[in-house]
Amino acid sequence: GAVVSQHPSWVICKSGTSVKIECRSLDFQATTMFWYRQFPKQSLMLMATSNEGSKATYEQGVEKDKFLINHASLTLSTLTVTSAHPEDSSFYICSARAPDTGELFFGEGSRLTVL
Amino acid sequence: AQRVTQPEKLLSVFKGAPVELKCNYSYSGSPELFWYVQYSRQRLQLLLRHISRESIKGFTADLNKGETSFHLKKPFAQEEDSAMYYCALSISRNFNKFYFGSGTKLNVKP
Numbered sequence: 001g002a003v004v005s006q007h008p009s010w011v012i013c014k015s016g017t018s019v020k021i022e023c024r025s026l027d028f029q030a031t032t033m034f035w036y037r038q039f040p041k042q043s044l045m046l047m048a049t050s051n052e053g054s055k056a057t058y059e060q061g062v063e064k065d066k067f068l069i070n071h072a073s074l075t076l077s078t079l080t081v082t083s084a085h086p087e088d089s090s091f092y093i094c095s096a097r098a099p100d101t102g103e104l105f106f107g108e109g110s111r112l113t114v115l
Numbered sequence: 116a117q118r119v120t121q122p123e124k125l126l127s128v129f130k131g132a133p134v135e136l137k138c139n140y141s142y143s144g145s146p147e148l149f150w151y152v153q154y155s156r157q158r159l160q161l162l163l164r165h166i167s168r169e170s171i172k173g174f175t176a177d178l179n180k181g182e183t184s185f186h187l188k189k190p191f192a193q194e195e196d197s198a199m200y201y202c203a204l205s206i207s208r209n210f211n212k213f214y215f216g217s218g219t220k221l222n223v224k225p
Contacts, residue, residue: 034213042217043216043217044159044215046215093159095213103161104161104203104205105161106158107158
């Protein structure tokens with residue numbers, strides 16, 4: 001099946017710094033990718049839909065200036081958590097929908113810890 | 116608005132017992148519904164989708180539009196079925212958004 005890869009898998013940063021997480025579709029082109037946030041023992045919360053070549057679409061309550069999304073190519077979307085604070089610590093997961101089957105493939109997730 | 120509801124956070128059954136994980140959705144259009152599974156320390160992966168109407172690992176799910184449900188069933192649970200199960204709804208074909216339920220942890224006891 002298709003593969004979606006995230007990097008880094010775990011990052012620790014100081015409060016106030018910015019962190020970039022990459023999401024790549026390795027063997028298919030994805031015009032649309034999705035970013036989710038998962039709190040411990042909770043479900044995935046859709047943060048935004050990343051559209052190649054255009055602005056991301058954010059879900060209600062998600063600060064677009066806080067979580068910058070860039071989808072510069074058909075295989076890469078990035079999520080930048082700007083001026084991170086401890087409350088931003090979470091597990092961030094990206095996904096991409098395969099264009100032929102419509103199946104959603106997930107990255108392995110990136111754990112962000114803000115000190 | 117909550118689009119996908121999974122009422123049970125935890126479901127414990129004994130090996131060989133039947134399993135039903137409940138999922139209800141709210142969407143006025145034509146929904147695409149999926150079940151995703153996350154085994155321990157692994158990424159989320161697709162288990163099945165209502166369009167394909169297939170059985171995967173013995174699991175089946177039928178879309179009931181009248182009851183707006185998409186319950187996941189298996190007649191005889193196995194220990195290796197223990198995992199987190201998420202029901203997901205896909206809407207808006209242009210953007211293909213996915214919304215997930217809160218998940219149900221299935222624990223199959225020996």
